[in-house]
Amino acid sequence: MTEEQQAEPVRRVKVVYCGGCNPHIDRSAVADALPADDPDVGPGATVHLSGCPRACASDHLLIMPRSEDDVRGAAGTPHSSDDPPVVVVAGELVDGVPTPAPELAPTITRKLKE
Amino acid sequence: MALKTPEEFRQSIADLHLQIYMFGEKVDDYVNHPVIRPSINCIAMTYELARLPEYEDLMLATSHLTGKKVNRFTHIHQSTDDLSKKVKMQRLLGQKTGSCFQRCVGMDAINALYSVTYETDQARGTQYHERFKNYVQYLQDNDLVADGAMTDPKGDRGLAPHQQPDPDMYLHVVERRDDGIVVRGAKAHQTGACNSHEIIVMPTVAMREGDEDYAVSFSCPANAEGVTYIYGRQSCDTRKLEGNDLDIGNAQFGGQEALMVFDDVFVPWDRVFLCGEIEFSGALVERFAGFHRQSYGGCKVGVGDVLIGAAATAADMNGAAKASHIKDKLIEMTHLNETLFSCGLACSYEGVRMPAGNYQIDMLLANVCKQNITRFPYEIARLAEDIAGGLMVTMPSAQDLADEKIGPIVEKYLVGQCDTPVIDRMRILRLVENLTLGTAAVGYRTESMHGAGSPQAQRIMIARQSNINHKKELAKALAGVGKPWDKGKIKVPTAVSAD
Numbered sequence A: 001m002t003e004e005q006q007a008e009p010v011r012r013v014k015v016v017y018c019g020g021c022n023p024h025i026d027r028s029a030v031a032d033a034l035p036a037d038d039p040d041v042g043p044g045a046t047v048h049l050s051g052c053p054r055a056c057a058s059d060h061l062l063i064m065p066r067s068e069d070d071v072r073g074a075a076g077t078p079h080s081s082d083d084p085p086v087v088v089v090a091g092e093l094v095d096g097v098p099t100p101a102p103e104l105a106p107t108i109t110r111k112l113k114e
Numbered sequence B: 001m002a003l004k005t006p007e008e009f010r011q012s013i014a015d016l017h018l019q020i021y022m023f024g025e026k027v028d029d030y031v032n033h034p035v036i037r038p039s040i041n042c043i044a045m046t047y048e049l050a051r052l053p054e055y056e057d058l059m060l061a062t063s064h065l066t067g068k069k070v071n072r073f074t075h076i077h078q079s080t081d082d083l084s085k086k087v088k089m090q091r092l093l094g095q096k097t098g099s100c101f102q103r104c105v106g107m108d109a110i111n112a113l114y115s116v117t118y119e120t121d122q123a124r125g126t127q128y129h130e131r132f133k134n135y136v137q138y139l140q141d142n143d144l145v146a147d148g149a150m151t152d153p154k155g156d157r158g159l160a161p162h163q164q165p166d167p168d169m170y171l172h173v174v175e176r177r178d179d180g181i182v183v184r185g186a187k188a189h190q191t192g193a194c195n196s197h198e199i200i201v202m203p204t205v206a207m208r209e210g211d212e213d214y215a216v217s218f219s220c221p222a223n224a225e226g227v228t229y230i231y232g233r234q235s236c237d238t239r240k241l242e243g244n245d246l247d248i249g250n251a252q253f254g255g256q257e258a259l260m261v262f263d264d265v266f267v268p269w270d271r272v273f274l275c276g277e278i279e280f281s282g283a284l285v286e287r288f289a290g291f292h293r294q295s296y297g298g299c300k301v302g303v304g305d306v307l308i309g310a311a312a313t314a315a316d317m318n319g320a321a322k323a324s325h326i327k328d329k330l331i332e333m334t335h336l337n338e339t340l341f342s343c344g345l346a347c348s349y350e351g352v353r354m355p356a357g358n359y360q361i362d363m364l365l366a367n368v369c370k371q372n373i374t375r376f377p378y379e380i381a382r383l384a385e386d387i388a389g390g391l392m393v394t395m396p397s398a399q400d401l402a403d404e405k406i407g408p409i410v411e412k413y414l415v416g417q418c419d420t421p422v423i424d425r426m427r428i429l430r431l432v433e434n435l436t437l438g439t440a441a442v443g444y445r446t447e448s449m450h451g452a453g454s455p456q457a458q459r460i461m462i463a464r465q466s467n468i469n470h471k472k473e474l475a476k477a478l479a480g481v482g483k484p485w486d487k488g489k490i491k492v493p494t495a496v497s498a499d
Ligand SMILES: Cc1cc2nc3c(=O)[nH]c(=O)nc-3n(C[C@H](O)[C@H](O)[C@H](O)COP(=O)(O)OP(=O)(O)OC[C@H]3O[C@@H](n4cnc5c(N)ncnc54)[C@H](O)[C@@H]3O)c2cc1C
Pocket: B105, B148, B149, B150, B151, B153, B154, B157, B158, B187, B188, B189, B190, B191, B192, B257, B442, B443, B446, B447, B450, B451, B452, B453, B454, B455, B456, B457
């Protein structure tokens, strides 16, 4: 897994990429279509962007666990509702929900603003 | 309740007083019936190994619901480590029993339903997931065996469930009441059904509009009123009635399948996990099939280990073990068997945590696993038959060997490598026969073909996930497809002189 902080200073969304061995989607195109300086997206928002359903960018989690209880027995860092938003993309899945490729960036953007 | 002992398991199955029919007769003392007993021994082994410290790491898991140790067959996978341990446990049990040990279908059913009930609730506001979690805890707390009942008789394969001339060709809801539902129909080929405390019913195909009554999933006790079992025949099954262990090949263990009939069975709402939500039946079928396709990367490999061992022993006993082609055939069998194991492990290591919190195998690799399973055991069996020699199918019977007059003749002409007692040579050849053509071939061959779905079902899943456009783009980029072509740069290659 590689972490890439976007170069532009205004970029608010941190993108964590998988290694890209067999992507089903164009990860760079999805990342480029994310909001660059949208004030509705709070600082620290993160998108785990995997090219296929194996979800390597999020350590095989299709959705980031919301609480300790949620993560019991599973890998991953607990994520509470006070934390900055985290969205998991795994091929054509956003937080585990099937999402066609053209809908990926709009769906992620909507979730980042929720 | 703690983990059951094998004896407690046997007694608990006897106490159910199941309605089982075989050869046109009702079987009352089914746990002691010579045809059925070997299959009960298989499941008893899942209880026995769970009590031994040397197998605990694979056989037990920690329940995410209670924090208690439970038999892994009742566990909801909580990590990729759980997924791979499941496959290893199945290999172990295949080795110990040399046959289908039947407890996997229920495990695969609960793991599929866990995420599907969650997602149905999220989308439809239903209450299935909590109910289902309670049910899983009931299975865990009481260390129960559940049958995973998916396959319907299906009638005309070209027609949807609601289009069948006989509506019972797919199990369906015939009545919805305040306290529950009433269902009718049947489930075919049910592995281990007569060894199970519980039945978990799932739809067998993705449902469409008009199929609402058929999109049903529920559980019921195996002895629920209206449930009948018609025991499936296996090749060479009546050898078990001959009173000697020699000609059976594997006298201790065996698989079991039954046609299970639901004649207006009542199911209370707290055991209903899907009822009319047609759009989720496809996901349930795919996920159960996915887990079950992973399972075969463990169980069939364990049985394969036994068959490879039997073939190698037969070669020793024939005096042919040193021949290079025999050694090479054993290498090939091992290579095929370990390839299957690799597939089972690969889809486990690449598993993901679902929104429901459980872990699911990688679907593409699980389907690749099962596609190989539809082929490699056949090739392993072919090589085993090659190595064993024709005697495995032409050998005189145990009765002949025991006969005062004929016995010595059989002994004389069945000698192979001179240090090997004839009886032992006969035993190992009968085991090869059992695994490749006899009762265990039901599990090792035809179940490898059709169990968890016929080969075409995997090819459809593989096609859906093959990411072919990406592959095309890779090829086009390397070939330079779409690049302008500069004719002017073409040169005639000049010969390189030898000196
Ligand atoms: C030993 C054994 C144990 C089993 N255990 C269980 C169990 O425990 N639980 C359970 O639920 N099931 C179990 N099964 C059932 C298994 O899942 C089915 O056998 C499998 O799904 C195939 O169904 P079928 O046998 O009805 O074959 P069919 O559906 O009749 O298939 C026969 C052939 O026809 C093709 N075909 C069928 N329908 C179509 C169609 N519409 N279009 C094109 N081609 C088609 C198939 O691809 C296949 O090539 C078991 C099967 C076996 C053999």
